[in-house]
Amino acid sequence: MADFINENTNEEEVIIIELTDEDGVSxxxxxxxxxxxxxxxxxxxxxxxxxxxxxxxxxxxxxxxETENYVGVEDEEIVEKVYExxxxxxxxxxxxxx
Numbered sequence: 001m002a003d004f005i006n007e008n009t010n011e012e013e014v015i016i017i018e019l020t021d022e023d024g025v026s027x028x029x030x031x032x033x034x035x036x037x038x039x040x041x042x043x044x045x046x047x048x049x050x051x052x053x054x055x056x057x058x059x060x061x062x063x064x065x066e067t068e069n070y071v072g073v074e075d076e077e078i079v080e081k082v083y084e085x086x087x088x089x090x091x092x093x094x095x096x097x098x
Contacts, residue, residue: 016048019070029056033089035082042082043070057082 015031029045032055036042041060046052057079058070073079087096 017045033086034060035085035089037078037082037085042073042078044082044086055083055086 017029017031018026019029020026028048030048032044032046034041034043035057043058043060045056045058046054047056057073059073061069061071063069073082087094
């Protein structure tokens with residue numbers, strides 16, 4: 001997946017999500033967008049560190065009205081489709097370096 005530079009300099013609220021992997025390791029991510037594709041929802045995140053280079057795409061599995069699981073997407077074609085939609089939706093917010 002390509003890198004990008006955040007050029008969004010306005011005072012928008014940054015949403016931080018902390019995810020814990022199967023080994024119990026927690027990592028903070030900045031929420032960038034939710035994308036709908038073929039009946040599924042995907043969240044686009046970037047690690048919440050100064051030198052983060054690429055986005056992460058995870059499928060959203062709703063457990064109930066208040067609980068969601070984020071699942072890794074193994075199908076690179078789906079990841080690329082979601083990323084292309086994200087780039088189109090945010091062409092004015094980020095500088096993509098494909």
